[in-house]
Amino acid sequence: MCCIKRKLEDLQAGARVDVDERKRHPMDFALWKSSKPGEPSWESPWGPGRPGWHIECSAMAMRHLGETFDIHGGGMDLIFPHHENEIAQSCGATGKEFARYWIHNGFVQINQEKMSKSLGNFFTIREIFEKSEWPEDIAGEMLRYFLLATQYRGPLDFSDHAINEAKQTLNGFYDLFKRLEEKTESATADRDLPGVMKRCRAAFCEAMDDDFNTPVALAELQRMKSDVNKLLSLGLSTEARKISRKEFRSLGNILGLFQFDKWEFVDKPRPGDVVVGLTGVESRIMVGQVSPEIELSKEQIEQQIAERLDAKKKKNFSKADEIRQFLASRGIVIEDKPDGTSRWKR
Template sequence: MGLRIHNTLTRQKEPFEPLTPGEVRMYVCGITAYDLSHLGHARSALVFDVIRRYLEFTGTRVRFVRNFTDVDDKIIKRAEKDGVSPAEVSERYIAEYQNDMKRLGVLPANVEPKATAYIPQMIALIERLLARGFAYVVDGDVFFEVRRFERYGCLSGKNLDELLAGARVEVDERKRDPRDFALWKSAKPGEPSWDSPWGPGRPGWHIECSAMSMEHLGSPFDIHGGGEDLIFPHHECEIAQSEAATDTPFVRYWVHNGFVQINKEKMSKSLGNFFTIREIFEKSPYGVPVTAEALRYFLLATHYRSPVDFSDDALWEAKRALDRFYGLFQRLDESSGAAGPPQRGAAGPGDRLLPPLLERLGEGFRQAMDDDFSTPGAIAQFQLLRGELNRLIDAGLSRRSGEQAREQFRSFGQVLGLFQSSWREWEFGIVHQVRAAEAVAVTVKVDVTVTKNSLTDEEIEQKLAERNEARRRKDFARADEIRAELAAFGITIEDRPDGTSRWKR
């Protein structure tokens, strides 16, 4: 069974067949660059990052375009407020976004076009719509005439009458119909503008995505994605414009991700219940790699179309789950004699049982991901294997098997951007610092007492040696004392059966 994708257009899961076998062209609506991005933007980017990675994982060539809207009312408003040019605003927040994405481990798209670089293409598209009678000009503005496009509403499941009945839009008297939308807006004084056949102005929001996607991917192309809130009107309008202009279908599969919520409410600017991506990284007590991976795990543990409720507890749970995976990786490493004294380096009863387990992971993983990119299902497969492997280690596992298993986690985990660190990096990515108790918007629970300085590795090793010496003398009072001392620095000791110990920050 091959890949199936839920298509918003049909509201069903459909077998996925790219137009060109072995090659997928996808376009995702990025951000309007007027402020820092929040967790909701992160989710959208992450979801399509994983979709892209999975397609590539299955051997598909992916041409992936994610745009930036860099001219828009909000940007202009922000520029006025900050006393800078709109271009400076958009440049700044595009850079911030790219930085956030890098931290999150979201790969750059193949093309990341900015709207302002495609003005000629947009003008050409609008001219075609005018020539075909789908648009009209009023005082330097150009509007798309919705009534002329019969299929308007096909994506969002609305019909024109309903739209009018529920219309809350303030009516622009110059429009032939209140539902018509702007393709081109004439410039007001002081606004950024470009010359056009209709006078100086700037593009409407929807037209940019039509122009940029068709420029880079042609028409039709395979996948168009974005947040659920873009279905109407943005994507609906894109379909209308594009298909009216070209007379060919625009997009084959529409994919939309669900929202990040706080207490069951959509995370959004207007509600003021949002956390910026940066804020989460900065408030986290962990290093960037740990925070990024925990955030990815948290977001991917829910199916992309379902809402996901963000909370400190939820993030903490994700971190704990990853601790257990990295705990397994450490055990695999040690069982193979690569660190510490070799205990189970030789071939063991577990070796025989390993290959079928690894195969099962592969099958389960593909099956889950093929089912409309079920990342929760994929994660469950990893969790299942984690339990099995821990049992195998107890039974005895050779060095070679341990490495093989670890490699399996790495290669499948790569699709989700998980399990790529070494267990040492994971543990040492946990940074304990003094944090002011006040003004913490996102707090993550830490199960240790935070103290002013952390110890160096050498100091810890020294304490451990002392403690193990005490244990050999059966001076357990002293041994426990040292354990308590280290605990005060947030360091946990785990004794091995052979009398040595390991520690974690």
């Protein structure tokens, strides 16, 4: 009982499962798990059975990573007994150090309770994608952002509300990325861009080097978003815009973010109108929620926008507003650009 701060006599044998009478000591752990009728098994000197779960992990790690490897992760509920036992049997077998670093994450919680297979209160990523009204790649990025917004050691409460907040924040980035792809003639703030990017990269790396402090790393990306927005309003050349978009893509790639050219909601329309929340905890109210039968195609949207621009040119603002309202009712938001044209999003 050396790896964690627990005394043998303080442990309650049989707290969770009955003590097997075949054990020499009640605190012994199972290297070989005897099989119940119908379970897969192999013959062994100890009877039919299979390797215990600790052995599975040691064997897999050694097969693929070697006798000693750098980082072993896992939920903090596995510190004892699982990781303790992995260390005991692995070091016992090889006489060498097993894992150099252990990274234990806090729980994903649902309703303030650990999300776990045995409690049955879990969803797979696939289920999340299936229930989300957003296309899979967007839902994936939302989920990723949500997970990264908390330091890995702490607990994390899964809720539709939290996922939607992540979407809102990401919107700010993708709104900027969209603007960075537009052509321009001004370049007045170009010379300030390298400094902004350099500062962000340094701060981002510093945060990540500090035990993967992803919330701080994200905050730095947000600072860069804000800074670039300011430079953009002063004037950035097309080239400078490309460079800055590339920097967002490069830093974001470390976290699996910002890899899409833009939020693309039209190519893969999803049935909206789903009011069943994923968690059952909160009702789901989302921006751009539309039922499939009134969902517009990209062509229809662009047609409407052309008509609205035409109305605007003729100073027929009531018609223009009518069209904007119509699109809004279909979950489409219009943004007018300074040059008189419009961009849109869901």
